[in-house]
Amino acid sequence: MPATVQILEKNGAGGTGTDKTSGSIRFKNADNATVDLVNPMVKPGAGVDYSFEKWLRANVSGGTYSQITNLKAYMDGANGLGTGVTLYAKAVASYATPAEATATTGYVDAFTYTSGSPLSLGAGPFTSTGEKGDHLVMMLTVGTTASGGVTPNETLTFAWDEI
Amino acid sequence: MDGVPVPFEIVREGHAQIASNGVAGITLLDGDGRVFRRRAVKGVGTDGARNVEWAVAELGGVRVYFDGTNVVVTRQDLMP
Numbered sequence: 001m002p003a004t005v006q007i008l009e010k011n012g013a014g015g016t017g018t019d020k021t022s023g024s025i026r027f028k029n030a031d032n033a034t035v036d037l038v039n040p041m042v043k044p045g046a047g048v049d050y051s052f053e054k055w056l057r058a059n060v061s062g063g064t065y066s067q068i069t070n071l072k073a074y075m076d077g078a079n080g081l082g083t084g085v086t087l088y089a090k091a092v093a094s095y096a097t098p099a100e101a102t103a104t105t106g107y108v109d110a111f112t113y114t115s116g117s118p119l120s121l122g123a124g125p126f127t128s129t130g131e132k133g134d135h136l137v138m139m140l141t142v143g144t145t146a147s148g149g150v151t152p153n154e155t156l157t158f159a160w161d162e163i
Numbered sequence: 164m165d166g167v168p169v170p171f172e173i174v175r176e177g178h179a180q181i182a183s184n185g186v187a188g189i190t191l192l193d194g195d196g197r198v199f200r201r202r203a204v205k206g207v208g209t210d211g212a213r214n215v216e217w218a219v220a221e222l223g224g225v226r227v228y229f230d231g232t233n234v235v236v237t238r239q240d241l242m243p
Contacts, residue, residue, distance in 0.1 A: 002170040002200060007207045025208030056207070072242065115242035153211065159203035159242050161219075163173060 003063040007158055008131070009033045010055040015095045017059065017131075024153075027051040027087075027140040031098040041142045043084075048141040050101040055092075056136040058121070058158055060129045067125035070161040071133040072118035079111045080154055084146030087154065089113060091121050091134040101139040110138060110156075118159070168231060171200050171218040182218035182229070189218050189229045196222035203243040215243035 008017035011031050018033040030039035031052045042049045058071060073089070081087060088107035101107075113119040122133035136158075171182040178194035191198050198220045206212040220227045228235040235241065 002172075002202065005202070005204070007204060009208075020208050021204055022206075022210065022212035023208070024210065074242065118242060153206070153209040155205060155209070156207040157203050157205045157243065158207055159201065159215075162200040162202055163198075 001063050002162055003060045003065040003068060005068075005158075005160070006059045006061050008057050008059045010057060010095060010135070011098060013097045015055070015097075017057075019059075020056070025054055025056070027054065027138075029100065041140065043142055043146050043148060044144055046144060048143045050103075051140040051142075052100050053098040054138045055095060055098050056138065057095075057131050058133055058160070059131045060126075062129065066163045067127050068132060068160050068162050069124035069126070070159075071121040071124060071126070072157075072159045073121055073136045074113040074115055074118035074157050074159070075111045076155045077111055077114040079109075081140075081151045082147055084143035085151055086141045086143070087111065087138060088141070089119060089136060089138045091119055092137045093134050095135060101141075104141070107139065115157070121158075167214055168216045170202065170214075170216045173198055173200065173218070180220070182220070184216070184218075184231050187229075187231050189220050189227060191220040191222060193222055196220060201228070201241075201243065205243065217243060 009020040024035045026035045087110040089110035126132040169184040180198040201217040203215040
């Protein structure tokens with residue numbers, strides 16, 4: 001049986017992981033994995049509102065496999081979050097408590113990472129169970145041209161090779 | 164999670180490498196090639212997340228991608 005791979009959202013100083021493989025990830029102005037309307041992003045009068053970072057990482061929770069390599073993350077190439085809303089991403093090896101972003105420095109527009117040009121989260125090889133590869137750190141900005149309300153979902157893909 | 168395709172199992176028989184999901188399979192006969200799974204979760208962080216399971220046979224720079232139904236032969240590095 002191949003590896004059982006989850007995608008964890010990590011929060012707090014200890015990096016407590018919540019399985020978000022098929023659960024919503026809500027960008028907000030707080031560091032938690034709760035999907036609610038508390039601490040929402042705010043359409044600013046000027047400039048942009050930065051979200052707290054989302055720290056995501058692949059976690060092998062079970063299964064039998066020899067090795068995982070070529071861990072990647074990417075979007076579908078088209079920002080469907082709406083006008084004035086931008087999603088950013090970067091790869092980071094070591095966990096740090098998620099903080100509210102203050103700039104886009106070090107980040108790249110997440111939608112530039114596509115199946116043809118994905119973000120590498122580590123070549124591996126990775127073995128055994130536990131968290132594998134770099135963290136995918138994402139944050140979202142809301143600008144003055146954004147509309148109100150919850151944005152549509154977007155398609156984030158984690159992919160890897162396995163033997 | 165919507166749609167859970169069966170992952171491929173990979174076994175060796177002599178020089179041959181065989182990937183099978185129990186219904187369909189792909190066999191690489193030459194020992195200088197390789198067979199591996201290319202797996203993905205699409206739609207992470209949404210209720211519509213789904214698994215993608217491919218078997219890939221690579222020989223001489225040419226890859227055969229197989230999802231259990233469709234076959235693509237190319238030198239390109241395709242991602243799900």
